[in-house]
Amino acid sequence: MANFALIDTKGRVLQTTFVPNEHESDGNAYLNSMGLSGTWIKTSFNTRSGVHYNHYPVLSAGVLVHYFAVPDGGTPFRKNYAAPGFFYDATRDAFIAAKPPYASWLLNETSGMWIPPVDYPMDGGFYTWNESTVSWTYVMPMSAYAASMGM
Secondary structure, rough: EEEEEEOOOOOOOEEEEEOOOOOOHHHHHHHHOOOOOOEEEOOOOOEEOEEEEEEEEEEEEEEEEEEEEEEEEOOEEEEEEOOOOOEEEEOEEEEOOOHHHHHHHOOOOOEEEOOOOOOOOOOEEEEEEOOOEEEEEEEEEEEHHHOOOOO
């Protein structure tokens, strides 16, 4: 069993799907035989930010609520799980999110993620990125932001 991403001619991920075959060439052929033509690239649900995870079910009253992801030391596959809007970079053999609209952010080659030149403040506040000052701008306390989102 494996996950595959459909990419366009520019490498943009259009959709992902699950197939019953692990091998990339067989999975691609299988999807094309099902009428899903195009270029399909294998992706790993267990890989995010260049780290391989194992997923453990979290149950409430016997009902699956979500999965808890734990880094397991496994080999990450193509940096990130492909998602619509990501790009497949054939040179890096990696799925990478679309670049944020900030010239100052750089691609971290290990994680395959775009990172700001200044770390996000960890003081309990909610911030937005300000490209003109190349810094984080305080908006409100995180608790107020969560309340405004109905959390």
